[in-house]
Amino acid sequence: MKKMSVARKRTLRFLIILGALNLLALAKFGFGNHSTLSTTYGLVLGHEWIILHSVVVKSSTGSTFFALLGLLGCGLGFLFFKLNKTSLAGISIASISILFSFICWAATGKFIPLTGLLQGGLMLAVPLIFGSMSGLLCERSGVINIAIEGQLLAGAFASAVVASVTHKTMLGLIIAPIAGAAVSVLLATFAIKFGVDQVILGFVLNVLVYGLTDFLYKRLLIPYQSTWNQAPSFSQISIPILGKIPIIGPIFFDQTIIVYLMYAIVAAISYGLFRTKWGLRTRSVGEHPEAADSVGIDVNKLRFRNVVIAGLVAGLGGAYFTIGSVGSFGKEMTAGSGFIALAALIFGKWTPKGAILAALLFGFADNLQGTLSIIGVSVPSEFMLMVPYIATIIAVSGLIGRVRAPAADGVFYSRGESH
Amino acid sequence: MSLELRGVTKTFGSLVANDNINLKVDDGEIHAILGENGAGKSTLMNIVYGLVQPDSGEFLVDGNPVTIHQPADALAVGIGMVHQHFMLIPVFSVLENIILGHEQSTKIGSLESSAAREKILKLASEFGFHIDPDAIVENLSVGVQQRVEILKALMYDAKILILDEPTAVLTPQETDEFIEIMKKLRASGTAIIFISHKLREVKAVADKITVIRQGKVVAIADPKSTQEELASLMVGRPVNLTEKKTIHHDNAVVVKVSELNIADEVGRPLVSNINFEIHKGEILAIAGVQGNGQTELANAMVNLHKNVHGSILLDGQEIVGLSVNKSLHSGIAYVPESRELDGLIGKFSIAENLILDTHHEQPFAKGIFMSNKAVEEEAQKKVVEFDIRTQSIDAPVSSLSGGNKQKVVLARELSRPVRLVVACQPTRGLDVGAIEFVHKRILEEREAGRAVLLFSTELDEVMTLADRIAVMYKGEILSIVDASATREQIGLLMAGVKS
Amino acid sequence: MKKFYNRIAETALLPFLSVIMAFVISGLLIVFSDAAVLKVIGSPGKFIKVASSTFMNAYIALFQGAFFDPHLTQGHTLLQGFYPLSETIVTATPLILAGLSVSLAFQSGLFNIGAQGQFIFGAIGASYVGFHYTFSPVVHVTLALLAGIVLASLWGGFVGLLKARTGAHEVIVTIMMNYIAGFFILWILKTKSFLRPRRIDPLAPNIKPSAELPHLLGSTMRLHAGILIALLAAVFVWWLLNKTTIGFQFRAVGANASAAKTAGISVGVTTMLTMTIAGALAGLGGAVHVLGNQYALTSDIAGSFGFDAITVALLGRAKPRGTVMAALLFGALRTGGRTMEANTSTPLDIVLVIQALIVLFIASPALVRFIFRIKNLQSQGTLASKGWNG
Amino acid sequence: SQAAKVKACMVLDTGGIDDHSFNAGSWAGMQSATSIADVQYLPSTSSADFQPNIKKFIDLKCQLIVGVGFSISSAIVAAGKANPGVKFAVVDDSAMDCNADYSVCNAVANVKGLTFGTDQAAFQAGYLAAGYSKSGIVATYGGAPYPTVTIFMDGFAKGVAYYNSAKHKSVKVLGWDPKNPSSGTFVGDFANMNKAGQISSNFEQQGADVIMPVAGGLEAATLSQSLKSGKSVVVGVDTDAVASYPQYSSVILTTVQKGLGAAIKSVIFDVALNRFNNKAYVGTLSNNGVSIAPLHDFASKVSSRLQLDTKIVGSGVRSGKISLSN
């Protein structure tokens, strides 16, 4: 007990808090819940094969069950903690249980479309995932990317304009990555060639893209809306068989082409970064550029290329806002997604898996907030809207604490000038 | 293969790092380059390896001119290099570090490393290394890391191997093994350029010695010359290699460390069960190969480390758990391992650096108001007292040379009332003159009745200064021996062998 | 004397060239997105005429709108012609304060993206004390300002506390806190204590006249005492950073946290204090904005001041004087942009482009050097932030 | 030839000219008067821009200055008092000049307030929606919880309630409960299309088949979602959605129209013809200041019985027989 490290203390503290919360949930949502009504969880969303249409649980029974499950999770976590193993599984069970215990209580007599809740979370996470993948590619190569927001916005703008003018969504899909890459070229040129501080640079590039799109939007897109800003958009394609799998199908396999592209990109990056020559080299220039240079890797060329690829990815993500959903462009429509994506990347400790999970977590929190407000939870709407942001702060400060970025992230490399 | 350099010149601003250097290394020769810190040895080698562009000069390999603009060019003509500062990626495995830059891919684009793995194991056994290709480099001791560096250079059949201070982090025994490896390589026809400060080693292995001073080749020396001769060639004046010391016997215990344990963020032990005492007027040196817990122990002495358990009594008072500021002010002078990273604020002026620790006290501050005058007066005084060579006390500290930077740190740390001096690698990277100065100051503190805890990886320094020597290995003190112990005894302890 | 001028010329050259380049590039954008210009793009003669007049008109309007407009002197005193300048300063005032907040944090090695949220809390505090209580003028203004400062410094200090205690990176936390502050003001404006009697619009009552900051040039100009507060704050920040132990610690931690820690400076305490004072400065910005000319709290009271403040601080290289100058420049661009839009229908969003380009060019002297082939172009040392590991 | 044109200028609220809401609607009104007026607008990035924008227009010698939104009201009132020679109007506020504690408020001679009882039209739309809904569930959401937004949601929900009591049905409203006005479903801003689309989809999953978004341009997200899913139809707000989004006409049930354009146009004409008055204008169903739009594509899909009932409800509100106050 006495010789406990900071990280272990944090884990223990977290377990204790979770335990207390689950006890509270048990008391308030479980035993304190005298409602005789039930909560219905809908499992069917679209045209998937139906095994079970919905699950109906008595509100108090559900809450009690989940609170107990949560306590079990805490116990499990504590057991593993004592055995000096990771308590992550226990913590996850406990956290999710609290949530469900709460939902059972809050949604007394209401309907929770479980599949839809998850699918919506994914949909809200899509641009965040694209954005965080862009950040990942840059930062793993040693270039800080604060300009994700700008890359997304540029992609959204360009795809809407091109798809409007040509009436072809495909052309919009092609131009979006190029627009994102254009922002990247600026980022790469100034950061890698001229050694400008990358945090400042990224921030300024966002301002630049905001300014450019606002300006052109007002000057061209509003006055000549029918030609410049009335883009067609993609519709969902259900993948045969896969799309029919209950729960999974509608969540993952009834999406637009942009989402399918996202799966491919995520897979390619996760694989490429850790299994290929390119990935090994990319990580090496992000960790220790001198070492990479000393074995004959052209550090700055690789960085430049990766930053541009990152722009392509984020640009494509930008298309999700326009031709991926409504078609037309709206002023500053990315609404800060790039910054949330950045937070997801950091929260995910610069790993593809972590970043995606963080993005999904945010998307889920955001959508849960929406769903709860629809079924009518009597919390002022403003506070409900804060939920995803508060959740992020709690997660960042309670769970992960100090982070370790790639060692050379943000460090300008010029041969012979360092050390 | 032979390598010849002609007229290599390199300047950094007004500093001439290499001045028209000519050098010829023959087939199967071990060519040592000797020179004090900052003489320009690494710069020259980095130029050969393509990491630094020379202002002028040409290279000939086997008599044919070659152009080297980047490391890839050097690798292509068969030049391999083990760098003074590790060129290993800490978070990569040994295998990943070795194949980096020479990767093979399968048809589907994934890394193919089985051939490399085999070759690593074969080479390692050939030279008697024990290396796990899948170990993560940051978890390896520096000695093993050094081997990885060497393997990296050997993997791709370097014909000319540059070794820039490869023995700096090795134990004496490891160094001996390493010398054997060099000899084996020589026998197989590899030309080696060997850089070292350590005259013993150079004498033991070199076929030819080139001495560089202030960027110029000042002599081609015979390996049979005496150490004193070589040293004075390096420095340009006669030097006295050993300090005098007078033995003190005073029984009062100043510091008593008992059952000290230090853990990292996730609770893994870094340092365990440390017990020692230091008396008034005594120097206890902590020797050991870098990375065996010395840094953590040193940090713990002033509460810079968080997860510390146990007791440190300073004149009977417990200091574990105090703030850093309180620890320093309870009478500890602390010279950190890295003066650039932890000792000084490069952007700050010399004057400001001299009061980092006392800026909030009289006479430098009244309340929150700082007094520029007092700060300047203090700086003027210290610059004279410690012979800090600078044009102005307002110059940023980053503009000073290494030795003068260290003097600033010393001047600051010794300006408080001191009972214990904790000095970590106080002469690392300093030249002979600066080393003399630092040693003199440390001995003066001892004369004045202070306890000194000296951390050093330089065995020579430890042997010269210490009254007693504690050797650390894997976070523990293996043994505390008398100053009369032999190099061999200490060397064995450093390698973890408890007699 | 000659030397002095030379030095000024040298140090001013980079900013000057950067501004010129930013204006030229934005000018091209204005020209080539103009319908009238695009119409005549086929005939070079006409094109040049139309294009150059579009270009000139836009920038003349920008200048008139920012500094001096001769039309305004007609039938009035010459002073009225400087009305735009007064507006420029009014716009710059909250920007200076919020910019100082970001600059101060920068000096201490923190990237404070949270000026927006801190600004909001400053405005809330000042507004509440301003409309809810009655005091004699000087007291009232002081208390209202203080209320804003206190609320905002708590809001900002919380970020410092989180960073010091848990290591949560301030960039993420401040981004999230901005959203939260935005929703919070929306909520509080609907509470009884902030609604105007018998109204439901999210609009707080006007502050009492006793809480208003006095106007400096009579009632025809909106120039108010806030600029004096802002300039004082700039002097304060300079003094704090350079003349006090606290500022010494801030700079030490900012320049090399690890060395500062080794010398006994508590990085955690410094971080908390920095964010608290940074919060106070941005909050003062919000308070001055409310008490100076807004009088009533609205949900968008902060506009984009908190974000512009970051650009301002970057342009001012996180130095108090630089921040003041940068804020005045941005104030001029914003104010002039209005006249540009009104007179020539050039969307004032182009101002954002100009701002971004200026910062970009100043941050990369190498590029400017390369373009203008000037070898010894002086750069005042570019600002360097700390990456994620800092 | 005609006499010189009136110079009419408009200061926008922070939503911008493209908000598909009151800014756009007011500006459309300005543009419809170009036969007699030279019109111009200035955008505002925050409330800090209101005063200087108004001043700019005074300097440019505008004869009529229109401010959009309740938050510009006090700035317009102050300008009005300082510039008696210029005419002013405010959209969405009664533009009264109040004393310090807001106990006494008076109109200013040269300032006209234009307000709209949008809840009346929304009431009618709520009734229509409730009658049209097959699932018995309808929904509404807002961009942010501003009163100008929630008044639509409120009227809509009350219209549904009226339908329920009149027809003994129990159609549910999601997203807004007049009895609990502090909560409700909101996007959080007027820019996040992604979230707006998701909210619409969530409504559909809850079974809603009529959705009324009160979120400016985010309406497009709901329209797009409805068109793709085929599960719901949309009630637009402000200006006839069929005109703004012809491509989505197949899912636009109707629109709760706010007659901003007409009101502003008439103020411009008043100024041109020298008959400006400061009498507060309140758009109601009676004076056609608010209304529900024609059913367009849905004229044939909505039973004539319901169409008739909806009209009757409208006249009930108009005549005061049906009260919205509770």
Ligand SMILES: Nc1ncnc2c1ncn2[C@@H]1O[C@H](COP(=O)(O)OP(=O)(O)OP(=O)(O)O)[C@@H](O)[C@H]1O
């Ligand atoms: N990139 C650089 N920029 C400026 N000066 C440099 C640079 N690299 C080296 N120097 C300077 O050149 C000189 C020679 O340095 P070099 O590293 O070659 O010395 P060395 O002989 O290898 O010393 P050591 O024994 O400490 O390794 C030193 O004064 C050093 O400070």
Ligand SMILES: Nc1ncnc2c1ncn2[C@@H]1O[C@H](COP(=O)(O)OP(=O)(O)OP(=O)(O)O)[C@@H](O)[C@H]1O
């Ligand atoms: N990276 C660098 N950039 C610019 N100048 C440098 C750099 N490194 C060293 N110098 C300059 O080179 C000179 C020599 O530095 P160096 O640290 O090598 O000194 P030194 O010869 O080792 O002296 P000392 O004996 O004091 O250690 C100093 O004046 C220093 O300012």
Ligand SMILES: [Mg+2]
């Ligand atoms: Mg040196």
Ligand SMILES: [Mg+2]
């Ligand atoms: Mg060297």
